[in-house]
Amino acid sequence: MANEVRPASVDQLVWAQEYQQRRRSPGLAFLIRLVRDPRGAAALSVLGVLLTFAFIIPLVVTTSPFESVRGQRLLEPSPSHPFGTDELSRDLFIRNAVGFRSTLLSGLFAVIGGWLIGITLGYTAGYRGGIVDTLISRAIDTLLAFPGILLAVLLIAWFGPGLTSLSLAIAVFNIPFSTRLARAAVLREVVRDYVLAAQTVGCTGVRVLFRHIAINTFGLFAVQLPIAIVNSILIIAALGFLGLGAQPPNPTLGGLLFDGRRFMRLAWWYLLAPASIVAVFMLALNFLSDVLSEMLDPVRRGRA
């Protein structure tokens, strides 16, 4: 009979599943959909250009970001100096590229450091409960009482301005949110059977947390971490602009904004370049995140 449905063998089922997976992984399929969306493609290409600027240009261009050439002070943009030169006759193109890279990297590392501390604190608070939980939670409440970048400014006041204290301040700045997130995640997971099973076979608390619960809560952090990194990059740029970041002569985006502001009447390009980089970077990221959340949310996808 033509319409007879024959029971498939296990081998056949596995083969069919593998075939489908090989054909297109969900991640790849998603990426293709993202690139086919004109807005997604636009956001990705802008980000691509910016990241190339930050990470490839410093490797390719041989100009030193510290080299001053006599008589080339505050030159307007030209083919040899696409972004002009600064008050010490240094090439601003390479300084912006290196500064952007250093800001991105310090954001990345500071956030990861802060999150490692925060996640450990949150896990401990959620898993141990009782007085430990109360102490950690109240400490986090106190940190949250400092509005916006005030906490970071206060910490830099304590450590003294510089790249190390800036990174430390950003790490601390990231602790409250990551702690809360991790604590909530543990509280949700700790009642699950697999945790009980792990405890029953005699796993220590540390092992239960970092081998079992950590793996099951990873997805949550993967979503929030990029947002935290972007926010922290902004705070780093703002603090650099306040003169509290890396000290000269090392270029950072914030430092370039600070110097550009000082010389804006003499050299508009000095301020325009780093300000535009931050603005375009943030626009592209926000745009990408809008497109992504629309694609991931079937409710919004259907709505006008």
Added chain:
Amino acid sequence: MNYVLARLIRQFIPVVFVASILIFVLAELLPGDPAAIALGETATPEAVTAMRHEMGLDRPIVVRYVRWLGSALTGDFGRSTTGKSVTDLVQASAPPTLELAVVAFTFGNLLGVAFGVVAGVYRGKFPDTLIGIAASLVIAVPSFVAGLLILLVFTVWLSWFPSAGRVGLTENPVEGLKYLALPAFSLGAVVAAVVSRFTRQSIVDVLTNDFIRTARAKGLSEHTVIFVHALKPSMLPVVTIVGVQLGGLIGGSIVIEQVFTRPGMGRLLIGAVNSKDYPTIQAITLLLVSTYIVFNLLTDLLYAWLDPRLRPGARGRA
């Protein structure tokens, strides 16, 4: 009233208390002896000991903390390393910041509600799309970067506004506004963008209600329906983000004052950080943190007032 008191005792006071300890201890842990710094490098050890006694530094840290907090509560924050009274410095820098925050807040909320209502009423049509795009742009670009670009365009290229300084709004309103316009716009635009999103969504939700259909069925003009019937209930979610906004305004004004070289608490703070003027840092931080916590508390109380379900003793609350 009991609820207000309970929140005050259980949340506000402990958090301010712990924050004040943190602010005090951070400065105390610093290397360097304030007495020796005050006297300079040529001071004899005896003079330093005498100065330490005079400044109260030879007492236990707990005693010093209690004295510091006690005098802070009476409005005395000690002397800045510049020799001036910290209270005087803070008092002189507060009006410009307050001015900026109040104007940015008012401007942002009025504009945000207006745009939000227009977007909500014209949902899915051209004005809605336009306002939506504008709001996304404003939210994406951080206010201090937008401020720098605005500064470059309007003061350097067009020379329409002064690029630095401040004139008191109460002394000379016209001149004052000239100095205030760009910083207040940079700060307020973000508020406007966020508020317009909330208002739009809220208006869209409220307009689906039966009482709106009734109002329309009565033959009321669309104008009356929106401004008399729909606007008030749709303000509830908007009011609830006021606390978050104020936190943003406090942090934002620190940076914006630096962008527009406007004297104020932000500039005083950054100057103090750069010159390691700890009494001033402590005073400003304590003030900003307390203000922030007070506004968060007020927002919480506002929630409870607007939504009786959140009050203690209400059904369904643990």
